[in-house]
Amino acid sequence: MAHSGNFDAETVLRARVLLLGSEPLTLGERLGAYRVLAEVSPRAYLPKLVDALFERAVELRDPGLDVVLYGQAADAARRFGAEVPDRKGRLRRALGGYEHALFTAGRRAEGRAVCEESAAAGSYGRLAVVLAEEGCHGEAADLHARHVAPGDADVSVWTLIEWAAALDAAGRHEEALEVFARVVGDAREAAAGDRAPLASLVWKLERYAGMLGAAARPAEEAGARRETLTVLARLAASGEPVSWSNIQATWVTLLALSGRPDEPAATPQAPLPALGVHPVHGWSPDVREGWFASIPAFERRVAALRASDDLPGLIVAQRRLTVRRALRWETAGRRAEESLRPSFDEGVDLAGRAAADPGALVRALTDRSMFLLAVKRYGEAHADLVAAAALRPIVTRT
Structure with missing residues (x-):
């Protein structure tokens, strides 16, 4: 779910004050603040927003909301800069949560598209499974062949x-x-x-x-x-x-x-x-x-x-x-x-x-x-x- 990002200075200030306060915050309050601050300080707050969205999905355990929450996490992770620690791994995790939610919701075509995006980001395993599930076994085999080096001792x-x-x-x-x-x-x-x-x-x-x-x-x-x-x-x-x-x-x-x-x-x-x-x-x-x-x-x-x-x-x-x-x-x-x-x-x-x-x-x-x-x-x-x-x-x- 996209956000306009048109937050005024007062909204941004309130979000900063909220996070700096001494009172413990609910997950919903933190999530709201991260949404605001990720727009103005993406380097500092996009990773926090992704983590909070995952936390919210686990907390709610509502399949109807998983697509929304994991979709937002994937959108935020796509915006990570090179300075974010384990940027590629965190992106793959966000995309993995999103495609799982899409398949659970019966939105298979969209889920496959996210698996293709994950493969492009270096995590090809789920795409290979999806191809095999759809009878495209040769394509799945070729995908493995491109990623598993001959004699690779580290392959599972x-x-x-x-x-x-x-x-x-x-x-x-x-x-x-x-x-x-x-x-x-x-x-x-x-x-x-x-x-x-x-x-x-x-x-x-x-x-x-x-x-x-x-x-x-x-x-x-x-x-x-x-x-x-x-x-x-x-x-x-x-x-x-x-x-x-x-x-x-x-x-x-x-x-x-x-x-x-x-x-x-x-x-x-x-x-x-x-x-x-x-x-x-x-x-x-x-x-x-x-x-x-x-x-x-x-x-x-x-x-x-x-x-x-x-x-x-x-x-x-x-x-x-x-x-x-x-x-x-x-x-x-x-x-x-x-x-x-x-x-x-x-x-x-x-x-x-x-x-x-x-x-x-x-x-x-x-x-x-x-x-x-x-x-x-x-x-x-x-x-x-x-x-x-x-x-x-x-x-x-x-």
């Missing part, structure tokens, strides 16, 4: 997973494998030095093996699967060598990514989650809300399919529901195994009935194995993955 594993997911969705499977190989390599190195849990390595190896299989590289796929079983066998025999409390985000993100072939294609008119990105840390608010709101409809659909003779359709729909429940379970802080395990057990039961499709049972057993690993049932997780491995030669011949 989450960025690499997201980049590989965008490449894979764009049909650029060999490039996706190259990027995800970095994820696996880093995980191996960290696990070998007891700097990361073995569970994280298992989840990444399983995803890598699936990608190798989809790319028709059977020898490498078999090697990755043997390594996965070896690491999981070690966990089953002696437990995790390092302590960990909450790394299920990795498991659930990779689980959702594995389910992308079952989901419809995203478009700018019908955006969908950027699978490969964690929902809390990356998805746009409008997409996240729609994804979780779809759970009741999927529950009704699965219930109807149970009463039908469409077992293949039931298996697919039930897995899509399980993925959604797993994401909700992890993001809502639900850690009780009993609230989620029945979904994976049902998946195994249903797939076991599909004699004509042993691949469905392999996937269901693998899904449950990775979930059991997430709840630290290492022996059971290993048993499921062994059972899945025993079925793979049959799958290969069919």
Whole structure:
């Protein structure tokens, strides 16, 4: 919301006196004074105005006002001079708050425009997610490629997973494998030095093996699967060598990514989650809300399919529901195994009935194995993955 800036000398004087007074001021009073003084002394008061606008938005917690308040913060931050400490970082933060408010309000086109502005200011991550949500996976992958230097040791594993997911969705499977190989390599190195849990390595190896299989590289796929079983066998025999409390985000993100072939294609008119990105840390608010709101409809659909003779359709729909429940379970802080395990057990039961499709049972057993690993049932997780491995030669011949 713009302000005219036509403040007379008396108004400016009152604002200065108010801030210099000995009485504590309310946030509203400070905000009013900063609005006035930011017009006449921008160098001193624009940063204070931005901070106060953020503070006001947090205080009110009113989605209807967030667009206004964060929009004003973004406008003020755009006016920062070079002398403002961490000018670029503060601008990116203001733009981030504004685009989040716009997406929450359903104003996606405006939100995307702000993400583009953020990318121009050096923070490209949200734009990459938005592009992927709208089905522009190649553009998202290219955006990552422009910002991640080859061999860059400082790049986040989450960025690499997201980049590989965008490449894979764009049909650029060999490039996706190259990027995800970095994820696996880093995980191996960290696990070998007891700097990361073995569970994280298992989840990444399983995803890598699936990608190798989809790319028709059977020898490498078999090697990755043997390594996965070896690491999981070690966990089953002696437990995790390092302590960990909450790394299920990795498991659930990779689980959702594995389910992308079952989901419809995203478009700018019908955006969908950027699978490969964690929902809390990356998805746009409008997409996240729609994804979780779809759970009741999927529950009704699965219930109807149970009463039908469409077992293949039931298996697919039930897995899509399980993925959604797993994401909700992890993001809502639900850690009780009993609230989620029945979904994976049902998946195994249903797939076991599909004699004509042993691949469905392999996937269901693998899904449950990775979930059991997430709840630290290492022996059971290993048993499921062994059972899945025993079925793979049959799958290969069919």
